[in-house]
Amino acid sequence: MTQTIALIDYGSGNLRSAAKAFEKAGAQVRVTNHAEDISKAERIVLPGQGAFGDCMRGLSALPGMVEALNEAVLKKARPFFGICVGMQLLAARGLEHGTHQGLGWLDGEVRELQLSDSSLKIPHMGWNNLRFGGAEVRRFEAASSSEPSNLRTFEPLHPLLKNLPPSPYVYFVHSYAFAPEQPGDTLASCDYGGSFTAMVARGNIAGAQFHPEKSQETGLQMIQNFLEWKP
Amino acid sequence: MLTIRLIPCLDVKDGRVVKGINFLNLKDAGDPVEQARAYDAQGADELCFLDITASHEKRATLYDIVQKTAEQVFMPLTVGGGVRSVDDIRTLLLCGADKVSMNSSAVARPELIKEGAEKFGSQCIVVAIDAREVTGARAVAREPSGEGAERMAQNKNTHKKWEVFVKGGRENTGRDAVEWAKQVAALGAGEILLTSMDRDGTKNGFDLELTRAVADAVRVPVIASGGVGSLDHLVEGVKQGHASAVLAASIFHFGTYTISQAKQKLQDAGLPVRFSNQ
Numbered sequence A: 001m002t003q004t005i006a007l008i009d010y011g012s013g014n015l016r017s018a019a020k021a022f023e024k025a026g027a028q029v030r031v032t033n034h035a036e037d038i039s040k041a042e043r044i045v046l047p048g049q050g051a052f053g054d055c056m057r058g059l060s061a062l063p064g065m066v067e068a069l070n071e072a073v074l075k076k077a078r079p080f081f082g083i084c085v086g087m088q089l090l091a092a093r094g095l096e097h098g099t100h101q102g103l104g105w106l107d108g109e110v111r112e113l114q115l116s117d118s119s120l121k122i123p124h125m126g127w128n129n130l131r132f133g134g135a136e137v138r139r140f141e142a143a144s145s146s147e148p149s150n151l152r153t154f155e156p157l158h159p160l161l162k163n164l165p166p167s168p169y170v171y172f173v174h175s176y177a178f179a180p181e182q183p184g185d186t187l188a189s190c191d192y193g194g195s196f197t198a199m200v201a202r203g204n205i206a207g208a209q210f211h212p213e214k215s216q217e218t219g220l221q222m223i224q225n226f227l228e229w230k231p
Numbered sequence B: 001m002l003t004i005r006l007i008p009c010l011d012v013k014d015g016r017v018v019k020g021i022n023f024l025n026l027k028d029a030g031d032p033v034e035q036a037r038a039y040d041a042q043g044a045d046e047l048c049f050l051d052i053t054a055s056h057e058k059r060a061t062l063y064d065i066v067q068k069t070a071e072q073v074f075m076p077l078t079v080g081g082g083v084r085s086v087d088d089i090r091t092l093l094l095c096g097a098d099k100v101s102m103n104s105s106a107v108a109r110p111e112l113i114k115e116g117a118e119k120f121g122s123q124c125i126v127v128a129i130d131a132r133e134v135t136g137a138r139a140v141a142r143e144p145s146g147e148g149a150e151r152m153a154q155n156k157n158t159h160k161k162w163e164v165f166v167k168g169g170r171e172n173t174g175r176d177a178v179e180w181a182k183q184v185a186a187l188g189a190g191e192i193l194l195t196s197m198d199r200d201g202t203k204n205g206f207d208l209e210l211t212r213a214v215a216d217a218v219r220v221p222v223i224a225s226g227g228v229g230s231l232d233h234l235v236e237g238v239k240q241g242h243a244s245a246v247l248a249a250s251i252f253h254f255g256t257y258t259i260s261q262a263k264q265k266l267q268d269a270g271l272p273v274r275f276s277n278q
Helices: A015-024 A035-040 A052-060 A065-075 A134-144 A216-228 B032-042 B056-072 B086-095 B104-108 B111-120 B137-142 B148-158 B177-187 B208-217 B231-239 B259-268
Strands: A004-008 A028-032 A043-046 A080-083 A091-094 A106-112 A124-129 A169-174 A176-180 A186-191 A195-202 A205-208 B005-013 B016-021 B024-030 B047-051 B077-080 B099-102 B125-133 B162-166 B171-176 B191-196 B222-225 B245-248
Touching: A004 A015, A004 A035, A015 A028, A015 A216, A015 B056, A015 B086, A028 A035, A035 A065, A043 A065, A052 A065, A052 A091, A065 A080, A091 A176, A124 A186, A169 A216, A176 A195, B005 B032, B005 B222, B005 B259, B016 B032, B024 B032, B032 B047, B032 B056, B032 B259, B047 B056, B056 B077, B056 B086, B077 B125, B086 B099, B086 B111, B099 B104, B099 B111, B104 B111, B104 B162, B111 B125, B111 B177, B125 B177, B125 B208, B162 B177, B171 B177, B177 B191, B177 B208, B191 B208, B208 B222, B208 B231, B231 B245, B231 B259
Parallel strands: A004 A028, A004 A043, A043 A080, A080 A205, A091 A106, B005 B047, B005 B245, B047 B077, B077 B099, B099 B125, B125 B191, B191 B222, B222 B245
Antiparallel strands: A106 A176, A124 A169, A186 A195, A195 A205, B005 B016, B016 B024, B125 B162, B162 B171
16 A cells, blocks of 8 residues: 655755655655645655754745644644654754754754764764664563574564664764653664664654665665554 | 764766776776665665766766666765756755765855755765875975975974865865865865875875874864775774775775675774674
């Protein structure tokens, strides 16, 4: 069954790149800047590159877009995925170049990465591995104890993490990260001079700080999982 | 843990992958789309695609190839060559590029870096710097104070200098490479692709002093490029050159080494890498 995805275009970044990854996973992608397409779509993807404030301004500048998103995601509970700044915009506030309001769907702030080692490069750019939350890890350890390491199966509790290696590498480019107020909103973390939230999920809302569309097999699997997700 | 990025680079001329020595004597190395697909399958961390077609009229060929290449790969794709405006950047991004690299045009008009970073984000903007060592007489002749010989003796070993070249290496801008790197980072470049013209295509290894001088001077990641002939060179680029990523062309195009052999070498040297099944 083909899913229709609305991929929101507000003038930012590598849109084509994101669109083709969802197409590869079998979705019918509509790249759009019209609010009415949001109401029609079965699933919604919000990409984003650049600064938090600019992205929020770009999104708000599209007539009726923020209202349409609130309606589709919060009221109608359509599955939503935010990528990179598109995930950060879920926060109540972003602190990049001043304080800016976000969509506010999840409590918390977007802050500059706090690096314990000042020789680390900024932005955090490249392939880094994910750590899944407490419940996911326990499940993994239980499954792995009696099997040889190359046969370890990881049975995630969250459907978005299905069929992934236990600590998969994904591609990041960012200098800021979302710090959710509720620990339960963090689905995966990553380490770069300290731990930060790499994936969030609550109800029908999910997001990744990294770029699944650029993360080869792991990323395509996550996109597939999103298309099959029935929150 | 953040891994060291291994980036095969496709130099493309009139729709074919080519490779030269010191930017000259180009040799055919295959179809870019095929090569991109092979590198994606081998687990390259990123792909770099530099258009070295001399004439601007052939841009349409480039856009077509970028589009076809981008359809095949799901890793970050950097495209460079002949990028002159914010519109050129947007066009490449719409063809499926994730990052756009600029060189001559950034030197000619540094504001282009800022405009691109503001419009698309720093992560999209790569500044390529082609540098050549000018340590010695020429560099000293440029010193305004003219304390000639003494300075020359001092400079010889302790203060190497490199200058930025543009137009495919044909024109010396007289700019100091390290200073230029700091400037482009301040203007909003998210990454620097640093090529040693002295080493390019020679297989003698990276110019490690140049790489380290630039990498230590800026906060953004530096990709070392130019001169890789063996897998040890890749290790040196990171350990001694302080590069965040290493780029190579001919050792991969001509099948001398595979991506996974290169990664194994980096891992054996104690560096973090990602293998394609992870």
